[in-house]
Amino acid sequence: MIKVMTIFGTRPEAIKMAPLVKALEADPQIESIVCVTAQHREMLDQVLDLFKIVPKHDLNIMAAGQTLSDITSRVLKGIESILAVEAPDIILVHGDTTTTFAGALAAFYAQIPVGHVEAGLRSHNIYSPFPEEMNRSLTGRIAVMHFAATEGNVTNLKREGVDETQIIKTGNTVIDALKMVIKEDYVFDDDILNQIDYKNYKTILMTAHRRENLGEPMENIFGAVRAIVDRNEHVQVIFPIHLNPAVREIANKHLKDADRVHLIEPLDYEPFANLEAKVDIILTDSGGIQEEAPALGKPVVVLRTETERPEAVQAGTVVIAGVDKNTIIDITENLILDEKAYEKMAEAVNPYGDGKACLRIVDAIKAQFLHKL
Ligand code: UD1
Ligand code: UDP
Numbered sequence: 001m002i003k004v005m006t007i008f009g010t011r012p013e014a015i016k017m018a019p020l021v022k023a024l025e026a027d028p029q030i031e032s033i034v035c036v037t038a039q040h041r042e043m044l045d046q047v048l049d050l051f052k053i054v055p056k057h058d059l060n061i062m063a064a065g066q067t068l069s070d071i072t073s074r075v076l077k078g079i080e081s082i083l084a085v086e087a088p089d090i091i092l093v094h095g096d097t098t099t100t101f102a103g104a105l106a107a108f109y110a111q112i113p114v115g116h117v118e119a120g121l122r123s124h125n126i127y128s129p130f131p132e133e134m135n136r137s138l139t140g141r142i143a144v145m146h147f148a149a150t151e152g153n154v155t156n157l158k159r160e161g162v163d164e165t166q167i168i169k170t171g172n173t174v175i176d177a178l179k180m181v182i183k184e185d186y187v188f189d190d191d192i193l194n195q196i197d198y199k200n201y202k203t204i205l206m207t208a209h210r211r212e213n214l215g216e217p218m219e220n221i222f223g224a225v226r227a228i229v230d231r232n233e234h235v236q237v238i239f240p241i242h243l244n245p246a247v248r249e250i251a252n253k254h255l256k257d258a259d260r261v262h263l264i265e266p267l268d269y270e271p272f273a274n275l276e277a278k279v280d281i282i283l284t285d286s287g288g289i290q291e292e293a294p295a296l297g298k299p300v301v302v303l304r305t306e307t308e309r310p311e312a313v314q315a316g317t318v319v320i321a322g323v324d325k326n327t328i329i330d331i332t333e334n335l336i337l338d339e340k341a342y343e344k345m346a347e348a349v350n351p352y353g354d355g356k357a358c359l360r361i362v363d364a365i366k367a368q369f370l371h372k373l
Contacts, residue, residue, distance in 0.1 A: 001031045002369045005088035007079065007107075009037030009061075009099030012288045014047035015269050016118065017094050019176035021053050023358040029366060035082055037075045037099045038062050043243060046268045050181075057082050064245065068098055068131055075102035076109075083110040089369055090115055092361075093139060094173075095287075096132035104142045114139070117361065118172060119146035120153030121308040128306055129287070130212045145368065147361050149352055150311055170360040171353020174291045178273055179355040182296075186274035193238075193271065196262070198278055201236045202336050204228075205279040207286050208251075208303060209242035217323035218247070221303050222254035224328035225283065229260050232336055236260040238275065240267045280342075281335055283328075290318055297348035301332055311351035316344065 004024055008017045014036075024032035035057040038044055048055065059078035063070065075098070083091075083106060091107040093100045094117040104114045116139050123133050137160075140146065146162060148154045149172035157167050188194050196203070208221055229235055241251050241263055255261045267275065276282060277296045282289060285303040293300045294317040305322045312318040321331045335342050 001029055002090070002365060003031045003033065003086070003088040004365060005033040005035055005083075005086060005091045007035045007037065007091055007093050007099065007103035009039035009044065009059075009075070009103075010097050011040055011043040011047060011266075012286075013094040013097055013099065014044050014053075015177050015288065016173045017092070018047060018051035018053060019180060020092070020117065020173055020358040020361060022051065023362045027362055027366075029370065030362070033057075033086060033088060035059070035079065035103075037071075037078065037103070039066075039071055039075070039097065039099045040243075043266055046266070050269055057086075071098040072102045075099055076106050079103055079106035080109070083107060083112060088112060090145070090365060092117055094118055096121065096129075096136035096139070098131065098135060101135040101139050104139045108142045113145070114143045115145035115147060115361070115365065116140060116143035117147045118149055119143060119167070120148040120155075120157040122156045123306050123308040125306060128212055129210055129304070129308070132287075133308070145364065147357070147364070149357070152311060168360065168364045170364075171355070171357040172291055173353075173357045173361075174288055175295060175350065175353045175355045176358050177269070178292055178295060181270040181273045182277060183274065186271075186277075188271050188274070190267075190271065192262070192264070193275065196236070196238070201234055201260070202232070202281070203279040204235065204237045204281045204283055204332070205275060206237055206239045206283040207242065207289060208284065209244055209247055210285045210304065213285055213303065213323060214246050214250075217303075218250045219254070220323050220325040221283075221285075221328060222251055224325045224332070225261070226254045226258055227325070227329055228332055228336075229258055232333065233260075235336060236262070238262045238264065238279065240264050240272065242266060281332065283332065291352045294318060295348060295350040295352065297346050299335055299342065299345035301328070301335070303328065312349065315349040315351060317347065317349055319345070 034055040036055045041062045061074040294312040300318045
């Protein structure tokens with residue numbers, strides 16, 4: 001059997017690794033071991049519960065106010081002893097978090113090959129997104145198997161000199177995850193979400209958490225949203241607030257008492273994805289949501305100055321608004337008030353795959369390792 005260890009620690013990694021863990025577990029020629037760092041605790045556990053994934057190892061590292069060095073050193077040290085005991089044939093990490101990079105580095109130190117899921121995304125600005133652009137570049141230097149979602153991601157890797165034979169174009173596993181949870185006529189467990197009047201109001205779903213947006217950019221973002229609801233009586237906002245206390249403080253300052261703003265706790269992935277499918281517009285600085293919303297035909301206003309996900313921008317369903325208050329207001333109000341502009345952006349496009357990314361990853365691992373056993 002091929003021993004495959006997946007390492008992940010935050011909500012988005014868990015969502016995008018969950019269908020892969022399921023595919024690994026289902027394969028009789030693979031022994032699947034899950035190691036979580038718990039860089040996120042509650043938001044990770046939400047995903048583990050939903051997909052019924054039981055980690056064999058849990059580093060439980062999350063601490064309030066954790067710095068990048070805290071996360072890196074705790075992950076590195078924690079994984080060292082696990083790798084010594086488990087000695088997997090390959091470890092798989094996902095994307096661009098600090099868990100991703102530190103997990104890959106720990107495997108490199110143990111001379112265990114690394115597979116990088118969602119490889120090849122680049123903004124070409126090392127400070128934006130920060131520290132994710134550097135995390136994924138460094139993980140790419142370590143990886144020997146690069147599972148790239150799109151042709152653009154493949155091109156980025158080739159430009160950096162990655163050998164073509166090490167790149168496998170798979171599509172993004174987020175589409176696999178989305179297909180597992182989206183249901184027609186979905187009914188929310190939390191009745192507040194069922195009772196919201198989606199018919200008579202334009203509904204904006206919003207998320208925000210990026211480190212480089214903390215401070216003034218986030219003040220601008222939430223200030224813009226406040227102005228949008230104050231100026232447009234037929235607009236309401238649903239905002240499941242990230243558990244980062246720094247985000248909560250700024251959100252509460254601007255939005256706590258606002259009419260037609262529903263500040264709620266982070267949602268489980270299944271209700272969140274089904275809410276994405278129900279609302280009119282999404283405002284976000286998230287990476288994963290830029291991939292999900294276009295597939296669901298929802299216009300996305302990106303609250304960042306650039307994106308490493310140009311595919312949906314090119315397709316016309318994602319627009320980069322930046323972090324300037326007036327620009328965010330203008331772009332969002334245009335979508336609220338101009339039906340034609342809205343319809344143009346609300347076409348479903350899905351540059352991120354057919355929902356079979358995980359099977360391709362499993363097949364590639366088997367092709368690489370089975371003959372060596
Ligand atoms: C992390 C990732 C980011 C990813 C994001 C997804 C890094 C450096 N950042 O950013 O790439 O896009 O996750 O959400 O890897 N917290 C809780 N409970 C939770 C989760 C977070 O209380 O379940 C609080 C803790 O106080 C924690 C803080 O949020 O210290 C920040 O978490 P952290 O993982 O450091 O940063 P994120 O901004 O969540
Ligand atoms: N998400 C969720 N509950 C929420 C908000 C987001 O399950 O309340 C999901 C969302 O569908 C997407 C992922 O979390 O798949 C994005 O995670 P996040 O925005 O934290 O990180 P990023 O994608 O920016 O790395």
